[in-house]
Amino acid sequence: MLVYALNRTLTLVPTLLAASFLVFMFIHLIPGDPASILLGDAATPEEVAELSRELGLDEPLWTQYALWLANVLQGDLGTSVFFREPVLSVIASGAETSILLATMTMLWIVLFGVPIGIVSAIRQGSWVDQATSGGAMLFASVPTFWLGLYLILIFSVGLGWFPSSGFPSLADEGGASNLRYLVLPSLTLAAPNAALIIRLIRASMLDVSREDHVRTARAKGLHPARVAIKHIFRNALIAVSAAFGFTFAALVSEAVVTETVFSLPGIGRLVVQSILRRDYPVIQGVILIIVVFYMVINLLVDLAYASLDPRVSLK
Amino acid sequence: MKIRIWLRPVIVLCAFTMLAGAAFASGTLRYATVGEPPSLDQHVVTSDLSTTIAHHIFEGLYTFDASNSPVGLLAAGESVSDGGKAITITLREGVKFHDGQNMTSADVVASLNRWGEFGSRGGLLFANVESVAAAGDHEVTIRLSQPFGPWKNLLAFINGGPAIYPASVAEGAGKEPIAPENYIGTGPYRFGEWEPNRHVELVRFEDYVSPDGEADGYGGARVAELDTLQFIPVPDVGTRVAGLKAGDYDYAESIPGDLYADLEADPSVVTILNGGPIFGLVFTNSKDGPLRENFGLRRAIQTALDKVPALHVAIGPEGLWRANGSFLPEGNVWFTNAGAEHFSMGDVNAARAMAEEAGYSGEPIKFMVSTNYPFHYDTAIVYTRQLAQAGFNIDLQVYDWATLIEKRAQPDQWDMFFTHHGFVPDPILISVMNDNYPGWWATEEKSALKAKFTANSDPAARQAIWTEIQALIYQQVPTMKTGDVYTYNIASPDLVGLGEATLIWPHFWNVSK
Numbered sequence: 001m002l003v004y005a006l007n008r009t010l011t012l013v014p015t016l017l018a019a020s021f022l023v024f025m026f027i028h029l030i031p032g033d034p035a036s037i038l039l040g041d042a043a044t045p046e047e048v049a050e051l052s053r054e055l056g057l058d059e060p061l062w063t064q065y066a067l068w069l070a071n072v073l074q075g076d077l078g079t080s081v082f083f084r085e086p087v088l089s090v091i092a093s094g095a096e097t098s099i100l101l102a103t104m105t106m107l108w109i110v111l112f113g114v115p116i117g118i119v120s121a122i123r124q125g126s127w128v129d130q131a132t133s134g135g136a137m138l139f140a141s142v143p144t145f146w147l148g149l150y151l152i153l154i155f156s157v158g159l160g161w162f163p164s165s166g167f168p169s170l171a172d173e174g175g176a177s178n179l180r181y182l183v184l185p186s187l188t189l190a191a192p193n194a195a196l197i198i199r200l201i202r203a204s205m206l207d208v209s210r211e212d213h214v215r216t217a218r219a220k221g222l223h224p225a226r227v228a229i230k231h232i233f234r235n236a237l238i239a240v241s242a243a244f245g246f247t248f249a250a251l252v253s254e255a256v257v258t259e260t261v262f263s264l265p266g267i268g269r270l271v272v273q274s275i276l277r278r279d280y281p282v283i284q285g286v287i288l289i290i291v292v293f294y295m296v297i298n299l300l301v302d303l304a305y306a307s308l309d310p311r312v313s314l315k
Numbered sequence: 316m317k318i319r320i321w322l323r324p325v326i327v328l329c330a331f332t333m334l335a336g337a338a339f340a341s342g343t344l345r346y347a348t349v350g351e352p353p354s355l356d357q358h359v360v361t362s363d364l365s366t367t368i369a370h371h372i373f374e375g376l377y378t379f380d381a382s383n384s385p386v387g388l389l390a391a392g393e394s395v396s397d398g399g400k401a402i403t404i405t406l407r408e409g410v411k412f413h414d415g416q417n418m419t420s421a422d423v424v425a426s427l428n429r430w431g432e433f434g435s436r437g438g439l440l441f442a443n444v445e446s447v448a449a450a451g452d453h454e455v456t457i458r459l460s461q462p463f464g465p466w467k468n469l470l471a472f473i474n475g476g477p478a479i480y481p482a483s484v485a486e487g488a489g490k491e492p493i494a495p496e497n498y499i500g501t502g503p504y505r506f507g508e509w510e511p512n513r514h515v516e517l518v519r520f521e522d523y524v525s526p527d528g529e530a531d532g533y534g535g536a537r538v539a540e541l542d543t544l545q546f547i548p549v550p551d552v553g554t555r556v557a558g559l560k561a562g563d564y565d566y567a568e569s570i571p572g573d574l575y576a577d578l579e580a581d582p583s584v585v586t587i588l589n590g591g592p593i594f595g596l597v598f599t600n601s602k603d604g605p606l607r608e609n610f611g612l613r614r615a616i617q618t619a620l621d622k623v624p625a626l627h628v629a630i631g632p633e634g635l636w637r638a639n640g641s642f643l644p645e646g647n648v649w650f651t652n653a654g655a656e657h658f659s660m661g662d663v664n665a666a667r668a669m670a671e672e673a674g675y676s677g678e679p680i681k682f683m684v685s686t687n688y689p690f691h692y693d694t695a696i697v698y699t700r701q702l703a704q705a706g707f708n709i710d711l712q713v714y715d716w717a718t719l720i721e722k723r724a725q726p727d728q729w730d731m732f733f734t735h736h737g738f739v740p741d742p743i744l745i746s747v748m749n750d751n752y753p754g755w756w757a758t759e760e761k762s763a764l765k766a767k768f769t770a771n772s773d774p775a776a777r778q779a780i781w782t783e784i785q786a787l788i789y790q791q792v793p794t795m796k797t798g799d800v801y802t803y804n805i806a807s808p809d810l811v812g813l814g815e816a817t818l819i820w821p822h823f824w825n826v827s828k
Binding site: 030031032033036037038039040041042043044045046047048050051054055080082083084085090093094145149152153156157160163164165166167168169260261262263265266269270273276277278 | 347350351353354359360361362433435436475489490491492494495509510511512513547548549550551553554557558560561562563687714715716717718720721722724734735736746749751752753
């Protein structure tokens with residue numbers, strides 16, 4: 001397994017190089033530059049050009065890319081044009097929010113999605129199955145910004161149970177109690193994702209339940225709950241684990257709408273705002289790290305396959 | 316039992332909510348902003364959000380009172396000699412920077428020089444400045460090559476203006492905005508921290524030395540009653556409004572017009588109009604394309620436009636806009652109706668005839684607008700329709716703001732573009748007065764009037780010249796004003812001392828809760 005993990009890590013290098021090159025070129029091909037955004041509407045083209053020179057943006061693209069890559073190889077992702085802070089520290093600040101938000105969302109998905117999916121599969125065709133399937137479709141269809149705003153109106157404005165928006169770091173005043181800021185956004189994100197997981201678990205368990213080994217288990221007289229959990233659910237998890245992995249990755253990097261509605265300082269919002277402001281170092285740094293993150297998740301999913309299914313060998 | 320274990324995280328999270336009752340320290344004001352400022356360096360940045368935050372940290376030599384007249388802030392007084400070519404400014408003594416140093420004339424000289432060389436608006440004054448020199452610790456002399464009437468207004472306008480930094484900061488800085496660790500000013504609040512996407516935090520400056528006199532606009536005594544000011548980016552307007560109602564924010568900016576009536580009637584919210592209106596501007600290209608030097612065609616376009624329906628569509632309730640053709644609002648010393656009869660004619664038949672007379676034969680007119688500002692886009696849609704009815708072939712090009720800014724610097728890329736302008740206390744600060752601003756309006760008639768306008772120091776004479784300039788704008792149409800827009804903010808009723816309207820940017824000294 002160690003050799004496999006090492007080999008997979010080595011294959012990251014050319015992929016990362018290609019991704020960094022594409023991101024760098026694409027973002028620089030979009031019209032607009034950070035100098036004009038920084039200086040504002042009153043600035044003349046001459047003033048914008050002068051600041052561009054100071055920021056090194058007048059150099060040829062190849063030179064800029066080579067300089068950036070050389071710095072990245074030394075662990076320096078550059079400095080944000082807007083925040084005047086190292087890109088790594090800007091990303092770290094966003095990553096805290098995104099990872100905690102994704103983790104709490106996954107918690108809701110596991111707490112609610114998995115049991116409901118199992119019950120729905122076991123009680124296939126019953127009113128329970130009909131109700132959970134209908135509910136899942138409803139939540140999968142509700143736009144997250146709509147759900148988010150209604151959760152704010154009910155639980156923040158109406159009941160005053162949770163803060164409406166923002167997220168102070170766990171290191172700030174309040175410590176772990178700051179997690180309360182993530183309850184509503186994580187529920188907003190969990191609703192559509194849990195719905196998909198419910199449907200996936202139900203479908204996978206129904207597939208597995210028709211296999212020979214399940215029939216054998218039942219014929220041996222095993223308790224139905226034992227058959228459902230040990231023989232059906234465990235085998236169904238092989239298909240579901242990939243979905244869990246990529247759902248988690250997507251929650252970290254793509255929760256832009258939810259982060260915007262709840263004003264969360266997460267990675268998704270950071271990317272979008274950096275693109276609008278043409279903050280090239282941050283865009284390049286974040287995308288690079290997201291690519292690495294996806295690759296690591298992919299690797300972990302593969303490793304999980306092996307532990308869930310002894311027939312899978314890693315080579 | 317198993318169910319209880321499963322519910323444990325839920326119970327823990329609910330327990331966290333009980334801690335929410337602790338809420339925030341009573342001395343903290345939480346301000347929900349539309350986004351994050353590009354930088355707080357007032358010399359080079361002209362973003363209104365930047366100034367809203369930064370004018371609590373940085374101060375200039377002068378500021379504006381409630382009637383928009385310049386009054387001393389770091390300056391204790393001044394004398395003008397040599398026919399208006401020598402300005403000697405005496406500084407207040409005992410003023411401290413946030414790093415503990417005393418402010419002296421060396422800091423003022425370094426700051427003015429940096430602003431003059433690299434500042435967004437510094438070039439206007441420094442085109443006439445021969446030297447800036449310290450005379451002792453608390454006196455500075457500015458020598459001009461010729462009298463320059465608007466010098467005090469320019470020194471008082473902090474947005475893109477001459478904030479006073481320590482010499483050690485100003486001397487090493489170029490065009491690139493200074494870094495947050497160098498945000499050292501003399502204001503009632505000092506810079507605390509900037510957590511990207513979380514907040515910009517300012518902390519009360521305990522050694523602040525306030526100017527004397529009763530508070531009047533931005534002038535007079537300044538008392539930092541609140542311990543901390545937090546400016547929090549909340550991009551979604553629904554969240555800004557809900558957050559204020561929920562008590563998570565004390566103040567929220569840029570609320571859309573369609574919510575105005577409901578919020579006015581809501582006792583849990585105070586609405587605060589911005590006293591200085593912003594106004595949309597449609598610039599025409601004086602360097603390239605069919606509108607270059609074709610004033611007749613520009614006037615035909617101007618004649619086709621009816622501004623009122625566009626203001627209704629883009630802004631909403633009538634209390635939030637005025638179809639005012641004067642570039643400065645009614646009640647302001649610079650208000651004039653010169654040329655304003657052409658402001659909103661909406662006469663498509665006359666426009667069609669004028670266009671034909673000007674030689675227009677249906678060639679496309681490229682009109683750039685950005686969706687970053689909804690009122691730009693909504694107004695442009697109405698104008699495009701009105702111009703089409705008058706026979707103009709408008710090629711509406713929609714971009715994000717960064718792209719529009721880059722394209723407008725290239726004369727062959729556009730014929731008209733939409734932007735907006737903040738309220739300014741002196742017409743010299745309106746972008747159309749800058750010959751290098753995209754549009755590049757620099758006709759002989761303008762240059763002659765502008766020279767007279769800047770050289771004259773007599774307020775009545777300057778007002779008369781501005782009347783002529785505004786009439787010329789309606790004649791040569793380098794830009795078309797779209798009307799005054801009174802933006803508004805909302806606040807918690809618990810805030811005391813806000814007043815009924817802000818001047819240009821809200822300020823939170825002399826405010827408590």
